[in-house]
Amino acid sequence: MLALYFKLIEKRKMHHEKITTVAGIGCSSRFPYFVQAHGAHFIHGRALPFATGVSLSRPDLHVFVFGGDGDAFSIGGNHFTHTARKNVKLTYCVMDNNVYGLTKNQTSPTSPIGYKSKTDAWGSGDRPINPMKQAIAAGATFVARTTHTNPNHVLQMMEAAMDHDGFSFIECLSECVEFYPGAFDGANPRKGGQFPEVPKDHDVTDEYAAYKLSEELMPGKFGIFYKVNRPTKNANEAKIISTNREKFAALPDWQILQKNFDRMK
């Protein structure tokens, strides 16, 4: 995914200084160190609100957030929901490996039932989160699924996500070769699996159709499940600002404050 991120930056001729790479904690999250661009490695689960602060205060920057399934759906689950709902303009790539790898093999929120880990020696019993459904239900306006074994497809999804005006979410199946080898073989043609793309006639604005695609079992479908346009948080805030600014056309800041203070005499 890192190589593809570089490829994307190169292909789209983005200026390094205008890119910001933000990550939380997890195997996926050392990403910013490998990128020659301004980057931040924040605390576990909170990369999205951090990135939201960057996106809303600096609309001139491209904000990319990388994380894993633990970051996105466990400790940061609440932030995933609300960043999607607010439709903050940024791209969130979740490298989903269905396991906690950095801490050496504990059950993750996307681990399938029956998965044997150090915290579920007898097999996980909790129903796993379906990232695609979660994203659609939360209000994400761009929801796509890809897998690391198909680099061209990853790049295609990242490019489409970047061009989307709003919260764009990509689930990228990313095998943990150390602790959960073979997790996604079913989606890897080189290992006897299949790589079925989203059917050409799928309507990306149809929420129910997107849910239907999300329900398919491994390998499932790959591509853009859902894509709609809804005003972004960034646009909403910009509108509030411009409406307020109109009333104070060309006044220096201190005079705007003075007007308030004069009313408090």
Place this chain on the structure above:
Amino acid sequence: MSDATTAAPAQAGGTPQVSHISEAVIRIAGNSQDGIQAIGGFLARLAGRSEQEVMTFMTIPSTISGGPSIFQVRIGSGEVLSAGDEADVLLCFYQHSYENHLGSLKKGGIVLYDSDHVKEIKPENETKYRHIGLPISSLVVEAIGGTGRDKGKNVYALGLIAKMFNLDVPKLHRLLSERFAGKDPKVAETAIAAFNGGYSHTLAAASELFKFKPGENVGHNQIVMGGNEALAYGLIAAGVRFGAGYPITPWSDIMELLRKELPKYGGSFIQCEDEIASVAMAIGASWGGRVAVTGSSGPGISLKTEAIGWAVMAEVPLVVVDVQRGGPSTGMPTNVEQSDFNIACFGGHGDSPRVVIAPSSVEDCFYTAIEAVNIARKYSTPVIILTDQGIASRIEAFKMPELEKICQDITPDFTPVADHKPYDLAAADGITRHLAPGTRVASGKYPIVTGLEHDELGHPTGSPKLHVQMTAKRRNKLKKLGADLPTPTVFGPPEGQVLLVSWGSSKGPVEEAVKQARAAGDAVSALHIKYLNPLPNGLEKIFEAFTHVLVVELNDEGFYGYGQLGAVLRARYCDPKIRGLTKVDGLTWKIREILDRVKAMTK
């Protein structure tokens, strides 16, 4: 009512005499929906416009609506340091307000009550206090008509108070019209009718009426506001244009105000899904190049501590407001306490030095906010503004700030650089400098900010040597700040028997206690500490000149008998004469309480 120069006592049934006074404490007791805060607000604003000093105190129930509530306002022609121990006049709307607050009235004080609701008056009370019963509820209906139940009762009572204290009626009319400006003009008309109804009452039952001596703050051009307001406006003046928060009492006022005001300046305040998101978002925006704010009260600060630790590690500037309330846990949400000192100074895991400063008054909230922003920027550090419920909700009048001079522009600088190491260990001042994203680095080596221990470029390292060096770097830059802080000056003579040490909202009551003690011949002085972490240097020299050093704090004495600041002062100076003078009843200090405790502790 000090300095009352009363003419001969009034004849029964005659015109009441007018006494000239320099200050008065008026307590209004009713229920939270009676609009008694509004009366207090009008009185405070009027005092501000009359070049007087004013301080208020209120209690509100932590329920949505209803429940007993009080508002106390102390108006003085000279200096006012606290909201007053005892009331000169008590206005009460109900039997429960009468019974619960009669004790707050000084002996011989006036109790003005609504005789429609207050029915039982004990004979022994009638000899202790001057009782004036008026059927306020029925009089209001008479004055403004209709069946408007309790509506207008507060403004009618304001009219009565205006009559009793000979207040400036045209100014009050103007305040009423301003208050209801933008609403149906009938609303203001009705309010003025209710006010005039009260004001035209003869108050024949009163033996005495009052008139304030002229205010001493001549030509001050005063403004009147609450502590939370002043803090929020201070942040705006300082150039803050982004904030994020989550609602919690008593912090919410600040976020509501910033949400409404920041867009006028091109900024935003975002209401987040939780406390953690709000601190994370503010840090993200700060890293974006312009210091941002988040804030909360007690429980919310606990939730933010991990992220504040990140800002310490990554050395990203940030302002965090903590409006303290009674704790721990949900505690006493609408009461005052100063028990977040420890979490503000030391909260979080690891060695994480940060700056903590505490405002001492409403006016100080405004200037402290600006200072916090500037320290955060200069030292690239999180700064916690440790205010409390006692200042947050009280109203004061203070001199109009010179906004043209004070307001600052802190737009980030994007000048391209050849190369940059944010955590440069060789930097002359030892302070980290971050580049705002968007700044071009010609070498192509872009810095990273991280919570992992890192090298000078921000890349992770497991090197013990670097951890030692970077830990020292984070500590030393703030030690330097400590060394540059002014040593506070003693209030009163610089030597004596007792030194009362205060922080935060206790400054006023402690200084008033000093005045009273000295008037009684006791050698008591005070020292107020605004910079709590790091502390300024030179305190031990000041302590040397006193026999007792008593640290006055609104928190528990703990296992070892000191409050939270007291324990730190003991640890730093190893001086057994430093002791704690603490309480946790959820109310601000009464002067009497401080003086009695001093007496008991220094016997």
